[in-house]
Amino acid sequence: xxxxxxGIVLALFMATGAxxxxxxxxxxxxxxxxxxVAFYANMTAIAPIMADFGKKYGVKAEYTRLSTTKFIATIMxxxxxxxxxxxxxQAPVSVLQYLKDKGVLASYVSPSAAGYPKWANTDGKxxxxxxxxxxxxxxxxxxKPADVPKTYQELTDPKWKGKIxxxxxxxHATTISWLVGLNENVIKDDAKWMKFLKGLAANDPxxxxxxxxxxxxxxxGEKLIGISMPKYIITKAPAPLExxxxxxxxxxxxxxxxxxxxxxxxxxxxxxxxxxxxxxxMNTLAIKVGEYVLTPGVYPPISGIDKAKVIPIxxxxxxxxxxxxxxxxxxxARP
Amino acid sequence: xSIRNPGTIFTAPLIAVxxxxxxxxxAMLVLGSFSEGLGAFGTFTLAKYATAYTDPxxxxxxxNTVIFTTGSAMxxxxxxxxxxxxxxRSNIPFKFLFSIISxxxxxxxxxxxxxxxxxxxxxxxxxxxxxxxQALGWEGIVFSIxxxxxxxxxxxxxxxxxxxxxxxxxxSSFDVSLEESSRVCGASNxxxxxxxxxxxxxxxxxxxxxxxxxxSMASFAVPSVIGMxxxxxxxxxxxxxxxxxxxxxxxxxxxxxxxxALVASITLIFVYRRLTREGEKYVTVSSRGxxxxxxxxxxxxxxxxxIVGLISFVLIVLPxxxxxxxxLVPYSMVPGVKAFAAMSWKHxxxxxxxxxxxxxxxxxxxxxxGGASLGIVLSFFVAYTIVKIKTKASGFLESLSFLSFSFPxxxxxxxxxxxxxxxxxxxxxxxxxxxxxxxYLPYGIRPLTSAFVQIHGNLEESSRVCGGGAxxxxxxxxxxxxxxxxxxxxxxxxxxxxxxxxxxxVLSRPGTxxxxxxxLRFSEDGLWGSLSALGIMMIFISTALVVIASFAGARLxxxxx
Numbered sequence: 001x002x003x004x005x006x007g008i009v010l011a012l013f014m015a016t017g018a019x020x021x022x023x024x025x026x027x028x029x030x031x032x033x034x035x036x037v038a039f040y041a042n043m044t045a046i047a048p049i050m051a052d053f054g055k056k057y058g059v060k061a062e063y064t065r066l067s068t069t070k071f072i073a074t075i076m077x078x079x080x081x082x083x084x085x086x087x088x089x090q091a092p093v094s095v096l097q098y099l100k101d102k103g104v105l106a107s108y109v110s111p112s113a114a115g116y117p118k119w120a121n122t123d124g125k126x127x128x129x130x131x132x133x134x135x136x137x138x139x140x141x142x143x144k145p146a147d148v149p150k151t152y153q154e155l156t157d158p159k160w161k162g163k164i165x166x167x168x169x170x171x172h173a174t175t176i177s178w179l180v181g182l183n184e185n186v187i188k189d190d191a192k193w194m195k196f197l198k199g200l201a202a203n204d205p206x207x208x209x210x211x212x213x214x215x216x217x218x219x220x221g222e223k224l225i226g227i228s229m230p231k232y233i234i235t236k237a238p239a240p241l242e243x244x245x246x247x248x249x250x251x252x253x254x255x256x257x258x259x260x261x262x263x264x265x266x267x268x269x270x271x272x273x274x275x276x277x278x279x280x281x282m283n284t285l286a287i288k289v290g291e292y293v294l295t296p297g298v299y300p301p302i303s304g305i306d307k308a309k310v311i312p313i314x315x316x317x318x319x320x321x322x323x324x325x326x327x328x329x330x331x332x333a334r335p
Numbered sequence: 336x337s338i339r340n341p342g343t344i345f346t347a348p349l350i351a352v353x354x355x356x357x358x359x360x361x362a363m364l365v366l367g368s369f370s371e372g373l374g375a376f377g378t379f380t381l382a383k384y385a386t387a388y389t390d391p392x393x394x395x396x397x398x399n400t401v402i403f404t405t406g407s408a409m410x411x412x413x414x415x416x417x418x419x420x421x422x423x424r425s426n427i428p429f430k431f432l433f434s435i436i437s438x439x440x441x442x443x444x445x446x447x448x449x450x451x452x453x454x455x456x457x458x459x460x461x462x463x464x465x466x467x468x469q470a471l472g473w474e475g476i477v478f479s480i481x482x483x484x485x486x487x488x489x490x491x492x493x494x495x496x497x498x499x500x501x502x503x504x505x506x507s508s509f510d511v512s513l514e515e516s517s518r519v520c521g522a523s524n525x526x527x528x529x530x531x532x533x534x535x536x537x538x539x540x541x542x543x544x545x546x547x548x549x550x551s552m553a554s555f556a557v558p559s560v561i562g563m564x565x566x567x568x569x570x571x572x573x574x575x576x577x578x579x580x581x582x583x584x585x586x587x588x589x590x591x592x593x594x595x596a597l598v599a600s601i602t603l604i605f606v607y608r609r610l611t612r613e614g615e616k617y618v619t620v621s622s623r624g625x626x627x628x629x630x631x632x633x634x635x636x637x638x639x640x641x642i643v644g645l646i647s648f649v650l651i652v653l654p655x656x657x658x659x660x661x662x663l664v665p666y667s668m669v670p671g672v673k674a675f676a677a678m679s680w681k682h683x684x685x686x687x688x689x690x691x692x693x694x695x696x697x698x699x700x701x702x703x704x705g706g707a708s709l710g711i712v713l714s715f716f717v718a719y720t721i722v723k724i725k726t727k728a729s730g731f732l733e734s735l736s737f738l739s740f741s742f743p744x745x746x747x748x749x750x751x752x753x754x755x756x757x758x759x760x761x762x763x764x765x766x767x768x769x770x771x772x773x774x775y776l777p778y779g780i781r782p783l784t785s786a787f788v789q790i791h792g793n794l795e796e797s798s799r800v801c802g803g804g805a806x807x808x809x810x811x812x813x814x815x816x817x818x819x820x821x822x823x824x825x826x827x828x829x830x831x832x833x834x835x836x837x838x839x840x841v842l843s844r845p846g847t848x849x850x851x852x853x854x855l856r857f858s859e860d861g862l863w864g865s866l867s868a869l870g871i872m873m874i875f876i877s878t879a880l881v882v883i884a885s886f887a888g889a890r891l892x893x894x895x896x
Contacts, residue, residue: 038845044860047691062845065856069575070841072583073373073749080374081756095582162459168563171580206564209575212859213560216450220667222459232861238677239666318581325580334566 024111024274028057030267036060037268040075041090042068044235045289049281056275059268068173071095079104079262086260087269088276092174093256094315096126106261108270112277116294119312126256129277130285130293133252133310134178134211136244137228139218149244152182153192155225156199164205165217165226170329172210173321174253175227180324181251181313194331201332215241233302234290243302249309252292346720346728350735353717356773357738360750361597364742367587367753368594375587375753383591392573397595400552400569403486408498408547410491412540415498418643420528423506426629427640434503434885435878436647439655441496441830442877444854445556447870450863451654452489453560454661456480460669462657481565490557492650494550497778498543500827504786504819505539524630538611539785545607546781549600553743555837570596571743578745586749593746600741604734611788655874662867682868691848692869699833699850700876702767707779707829707880710772714779714824715817721780722787739774744837747774752841762844770838771831778827786820815891822888829884830877 031037039050042065050061064086066074071091078084079102089096089105099105105125113120113127120128136149149155155164167175179197187193206223208214214228219239230243230250257276263269275281282295290300292310299306316324363375368384370377387393415437422433440448455463458479467477479485513535517527533540551557558572568576574592578584632639660670663678686692721733739747751770760766790813798808814821836851843852850873857866 047689064845067840067855067859068582069579069584069745070749073586074752074841076373077375077752077756080376081761083756083761085762092582098583168576171576173579173581176580207566209559209563209579210859212861215861216667216863217457220454220460220669222453222457222461236666236861318583321581 027267027271027274031057031059031265031271034059034265034268036062037087037265037272038062038064038085039088039090039272040064040066040071040086042066042071043090043289043291044231046285048288049276049284052281052284053272053275057271059271061272068092068095072098075099075104076102082262084260084262085264087263087265088257088259088272090255090257092132092315093126093128093254094173094317096256096258097315098318100125100258104260104262106259106263106266108259108273110270110273110277112274115296116277120254120294126258127273127277128254128256128294128312129282130255130291131252131310131312132174132255133230133250133292134174134227135230135250136225136246137215137218137230137232137241138225138244139221139240140242141240142221143224148242149225149246151246152186152248153196153199156196156203158203160225161203163224164200164203165208165214165223165228166205167210167214167227168207169332170325173316174211176321176324176328177253177313177316178227178251179328180316180320184314185251185311186248197328197331204334205332207332215239230302230305231290231292231300234288234300243304245304245308249311251311251313253315254312255291345716346724346726346732349716349720350728350732352713353732353735353776356769357735357740357776359754360747360770360773361738361742363753364586364590364593364746364750367749368590370587373583373585373587377587383585383588384594386588387577387591392568396568396570396573399483399567402483403490403558403569404548404551406483406487407490407494407551408544410487411494411498411547412502412543414491414495414646415502415543416533416536416540419499419503419506420532421639421643423503424532424630425632425636425639427632427636427643429640432647433643435881436651437499437503438496438826438830438881439651439874440493441827442834442874442881443493443655443658444834444836444851444870444873445493445554446560446836446854446858447658447867448493448654449489449557449560451657451661452480452485454657454667455653456485462670465669479565480561481567483567485565486557486561486567486569489561490551490554491547493554493557494547496830497546497550497781497827500823501543501546501781501785502536502539504782504823505536505789507819538788541607541610542781542785545603546777548603549737549741549777552596552599553741553747553837555744571745574743575745586746589743589746590750593743596743597738597741600737601734604737608730608733658867658870661863662871663864665864667863682864683872686865686868686872692853694846695848695850695853696872696876698764698767698847699873702764702771702835702849703829703833703876703880706768706771706832707825709768710776710779710828711783711821711825713772714776714783714828715821717776718780718783718787719813722784723792733780736776736780740777748838748841751838755842762842762847764847766842767839767847767849770842771835772828774838775828775831775835778831779824782823782827783817783820786817790816818888818891822884826881826884829880833877833880834873 037059039061041063046063050063053061072095075084107124109121109124110127136155138148169175169179183193187196211229214226215232215236217223218226218241219236233241233243257273259269259273279295279298282293282298285291286293286298286300290302292300367375369379371380418433418437421427422430455461456478458464461480464477467473513531514527517531522530552570555571558569559575562569562572574589577592578586578589662682664674665677668674717732717736720729755761755766760769794812795808798812803811834851836855839849839852840855843849850869854866854869857869
């Protein structure tokens with residue numbers, strides 16, 4: 001009896017496995033007929049993933065890169081004119097949320113996301129796959145090991161005066177969300193958080209437009225430390241960049257992926273999302289680009305990141321970003 | 336069709352073509368600025384204008400913008416006059432260097448040029464500041480780039496080619512008999528320069544100033560790379576800050592702010608037309624002898640060349656050298672033993688292996704040559720109409736040509752997107768071609784008008800009296816005299832198109848990638864090495880285009896003689 005039971009279990013198991021493989025094959029066949037998939041995103045160096053996908057399935061993956069400031073404007077313009085050519089979109093979760101509310105996104109839950117954390121997909125439309133994590137990045141040639149901050153608060157030490165670079169906290173959405181996230185997750189006491197902000201402001205950081213221009217002044221020694229991204233340690237190697245291993249968690253905005261409701265190549269779109277979320281693709285993303293991904297056990301090759309606690313911050317609405325931006329503008333104004 | 340002005344038949348169709356090209360995107364922006372929501376179409380509202388113009392910071396921003404733009408115009412026009420005069424009118428040695436040096440900034444992606452200057456002059460470890468501190472023992476900061484002065488310096492240099500290419504053709508087709516008369520009457524060279532040469536060149540000088548003011552108002556690279564770290568905001572960066580805060584960027588609001596730039600530009604053009612209304616005053620190439628002669632600088636020859644050499648070295652060679660240096664080192668390093676040991680061609684190899692970079696090289700070359708050629712044909716007719724057919728309609732045409740040109744770049748790109756998405760051109764290379772020509776038409780028209788202004792009508796009349804038809808006269812008389820202007824306009828357009836960013840970043844799609852967008856991607860990722868390598872390649876392409884154009888121009892001129 002026991003043997004029969006296990007036999008049935010085994011048979012069922014194999015059948016589901018075969019079924020899943022069959023489904024995958026069927027999807028791949030349909031995708032091949034569609035011929036290509038259009039991917040709109042704003043990510044660095046993902047060409048290898050696009051190429052691997054093309055090789056594996058014989059479906060051409062086309063990457064359109066849109067800057068964050070033009071992402072919604074472009075998609076909504078094309079959508080309104082009935083000319084949205086994108087099949088799959090990748091963006092910070094707030095952007096996808098906006099597009100979901102406008103009815104641009106389709107429902108899809110990929111089987112590849114099975115091992116992902118529960119919070120990474122709450123609506124069946126937007127699948128989170130990574131965290132755009134920020135950290136204190138410093139020049140390891142010029143900062144003595146003893147001087148490296150062990151907490152975020154140490155950035156307010158007057159020894160860093162005139163030596164910090166960061167994205168403009170009155171306009172850069174990610175930095176604004178990060179500073180607010182610090183209050184919600186790390187420095188929970190409002191007074192202490194305010195003290196941190198004022199101390200940082202007193203150190204007169206140099207503002208740049210976004211994260212992109214933050215590493216260059218640290219590499220060249222124009223500044224010594226900054227609020228920047230650990231992924232630059234990979235993409236800008238062999239530049240002398242290192243992240244401060246603070247005792248507090250690292251934080252960042254979650255990155256999401258979704259299929260458009262009007263996708264011209266719906267099967268290719270699903271196949272692409274399945275592939276994108278697979279261990280294989282996420283591994284490439286972590287190793288080549290230094291991204292922090294949600295696939296269990298996959299980490300970027302940056303020392304200590306596998307031990308670090310990396311948490312997603314709450315997505316702020318545009319209204320919140322604007323009002324916090326105004327607040328930070330006052331706090332960071334030069335006296 | 337009147338015999339005096341056979342060109343009047345051009346006016347109406349030209350207004351239609353130019354109007355279509357420039358009005359459509361701007362009209363979309365106007366719609367967007369009055370619409371609720373984020374698109375071009377929505378319920379009517381004045382809220383965006385209210386938000387834009389009740390901002391307490393706005394006055395400060397306008398003030399900064401005025402100082403920045405007029406300062407830049409002074410720097411570039413002053414330098415251009417100096418260089419063009421020495422190059423065209425004197426016997427200074429190594430003349431060929433001048434035209435190259437005054438055009439180089441046109442070929443460098445502006446963002447790179449600005450970054451080079453940051454590496455040279457940042458207060459912490461800028462190379463020039465380090466040099467003064469270490470070699471000469473000066474204390475403190477010698478010069479900080481992150482100031483309005485720094486912004487003016489760099490923008491002025493970047494716009495030098497615009498000023499030079501407008502002034503140089505006028506300088507070279509100068510009727511020397513005017514100066515000779517002055518000297519016969521006992522005036523010195525300097526006095527002749529101040530009392531005769533400069534006043535006669537007034538249309539060209541004013542054209543250069545107008546053009547540079549308008550262009551620097553729309554420029555974004557210098558205000559963002561140099562102004563933002565110094566917390567000095569001008570109109571373009573103010574718009575960026577408004578747009579960039581939050582994810583759902585409101586380009587209608589951005590357009591509402593941008594309208595002030597449009598109004599300022601149209602006012603400037605109006606003023607320019609008033610100041611040069613009596614065009615006849617500036618006619619210098621008539622049927623009488625036309626042979627610009629050179630002034631002997633005598634003992635001042637080499638000292639003056641030394642000054643020019645020094646200016647070009649500090650202002651142009653150095654930043655380009657920094658760029659080249661950045662393209663060889665693995666990351667942003669201060670020069671030294673370590674840096675030289677680490678140099679390699681890695682970034683060049685990387686770029687040449689990158690398929691998207693290769694597509695963008697091809698597309699930009701195509702758009703540069705094809706776009707400039709088409710653009711110059713259109714500019715020729717427009718310039719002719721503006722100068723020779725002085726009707727109300729031609730004045731209108733002139734203002735029209737500046738419409739999309741005077742909008743800050745980040746806004747006008749969206750205008751074109753809103754417009755093109757309604758047409759089948761969307762996401763094709765034709766959208767880029769049409770957009771480029773529409774936006775940068777003044778680069779073709781300006782040098783041509785300042786050249787046209789100086790050709791007297793009686794040259795054409797003589798031809799027609801002798802039985803030459805309108806087209807024959809155009810081909811045999813007008814066109815050859817315009818060669819320097821045509822060459823200037825073509826160079827300005829071609830080099831602009833090769834490095835165009837504002838429209839491209841919005842309109843380019845897979846398969847229609849262009850150089851500047853690829854460069855922007857590298858800069859967003861902080862990959863300065865690849866960015867500089869691609870930038871150097873871009874300079875090579877532009878140099879090739881300039882050399883070909885100048886060579887062709889020289890051949891045409893010699894055939895004429």
